[in-house]
Amino acid sequence: MASLRDRANALFQTACTAADPGIALSRALTDTPLPRPDKGGAYRIVSIGKAAVPMAEAMIAKVQGQAFSALVVTNYENARDVAGAVVMASGHPVPDENGAKAALAVEAMLADTTSADRVIALISGGGSALLPAPVEGVSLADKAATSRLLLGAGVDISQLNLVRQALSRLKGGGLLRAAHPAPVTGYILSDVIGDDLRVIASGLTVAPVGSRAEARALLQGKGLWADLPASVQAALERDRDETPLPPAQNVLIGSNRKSLEAMQSEAGADAMIVSDRLEGDVADAAAEIFAAAKSAGDRACLIFGGETTVRLQGTGLGGRNQELALRVAMGMPDLGRPWVFLSGGTDGRDGPTDAAGGVVDAGTASRIIAAGGDPSALLANNDSHRALSLAGDLLVSGATGTNVADVQVLLLGPLH
Known part of the structure; x- marks a missing residue:
């Protein structure tokens, strides 16, 4: 029996190695040329998720000798120093104040981009919790309480992200708005079955899963609306910015x-x-x-x-x-x-x-x-x-x- 256990553990390690984010990103960069900044511009590298550190290291190695800045947001267990980057650690699966600070840091980094810059978004699973950016009027505690309520009700990841995006400044394409007018290229390691880019890390560089009206309908249909914090109910009843999102190039580099x-x-x-x-x-x-x-x-x-x-x-x-x-x-x-x-x-x-x-x-x-x-x-x-x-x-x-x-x-x- 021990040999079967050893083999099972070895196959689990094989699965993890196959998803090695540094190798996967390096392979993608070989297959797809990295867009270059225009004259006077620089790379702005934002790496978010549980695989953020090795993805950032691979990208920084690629842009060495060129102007760049880099910000890494990952979970506490995976955080370590990265040469040439600022690393911030935050909570997962429950968002925390360090995550809220990291979200502000990402917005500050992108606030002064120009059309000459190139924003490189390195995205992996876990980004939803690691980078909480609640919309106006919603506290981090209220957003976390909403996530716990949904998880306890057994909703699937798409339903969870429908609500998360409706309550976030950065999710559901919000990062594209924050980076505008700089073009954005996303390299994405999928933790989502079917690889729906709108769902991975709640779709930082793609359009949202659905509207706030759909989020309300989901919560009401699940019998959860009355249990939501009042601030969350109010936010979901407000109209959101429906102007077209700035375009982005997204590249899937690994999957289940x-x-x-x-x-x-x-x-x-x-x-x-x-x-x-x-x-x-x-x-x-x-x-x-x-x-x-x-x-x-x-x-x-x-x-x-x-x-x-x-x-x-x-x-x-x-x-x-x-x-x-x-x-x-x-x-x-x-x-x-x-x-x-x-x-x-x-x-x-x-x-x-x-x-x-x-x-x-x-x-x-x-x-x-x-x-x-x-x-x-x-x-x-x-x-x-x-x-x-x-x-x-x-x-x-x-x-x-x-x-x-x-x-x-x-x-x-x-x-x-």
């Missing part, structure tokens, strides 16, 4: 699908990508995994990718990958063969925990019970972190410096 393909290549001929859209509630995702396991036949490696959601009903600690792993451990049918299942966030962090996810097998539930826990009660309380900790089944990788959503792998041993 590319990481799944790397895992498949590494695993060999008996590996299959079952789904690159494992989405929706974790209970439904677990059922999809069970069905694939029962029909695996001679396949020994089933690969999934996506981003599930969790409906919070308890007070426990965990994340979507940990809860999915726990559900698989508790519900996997008898396959007549050993198995190991891994679910992990490629950024190395799952929810507000120190884990990336979980690695479970047929003995997980028994180990939880032997350690004094009740797996069913822990699951009902959304306490997957404690459950997997009792079993010794947490996936702890540390910050990876990238983020292309989640990957899952089910490894199957020989049939009895």
Whole structure:
């Protein structure tokens, strides 16, 4: 069984390496020439997200010898000094005051650009929380409370970003307005299934997902409107700037699908990508995994990718990958063969925990019970972190410096 676990962990690392942001950006810069500033202009590099540091380093190496300034905004775990850049760290997944300060710094950097400058926006997952810029009248606390309300209701990432954009000065193309009249080129590492650029980091360099009227309709339809802070209700009832956005060139440099393909290549001929859209509630995702396991036949490696959601009903600690792993451990049918299942966030962090996810097998539930826990009660309380900790089944990788959503792998041993 240990060899299956080792292989699962190795394939997770393969997925993260395939999404290495520095390599992906360097490859993109080789394929697509970098626009140059006009005479008297300079590069203004803004790097935002969990992969902001290595993306900034790759870009700064590319523009060495030319006039540039650079500002990096990333999460605390991934922050480190970058030669030639100012680095600011802020909160994720819950926005904090340092993020609000970083947003002001980005706006200040872009405020005096001219048409001769070239703004380079390096964007990766996590940018939504890391760069909060609430619209007038909405406090950071009220915006954070709104995000928590939506996450607790199990909304998907597109719905979450519809509301986030409606409450932000920079999201939904706001960065383009802030940079005008300088042309903007965005290099984007996708953490969103389907790679909708409007959703990645809430679409800093593209048009918004929808209107404020659509955001209101979503919240009312979910029965959440009455629970919103009054300032948020007022902001969503105001008209927004509907003038056309300045144009931008956006280049996608990496994605979840590319990481799944790397895992498949590494695993060999008996590996299959079952789904690159494992989405929706974790209970439904677990059922999809069970069905694939029962029909695996001679396949020994089933690969999934996506981003599930969790409906919070308890007070426990965990994340979507940990809860999915726990559900698989508790519900996997008898396959007549050993198995190991891994679910992990490629950024190395799952929810507000120190884990990336979980690695479970047929003995997980028994180990939880032997350690004094009740797996069913822990699951009902959304306490997957404690459950997997009792079993010794947490996936702890540390910050990876990238983020292309989640990957899952089910490894199957020989049939009895």
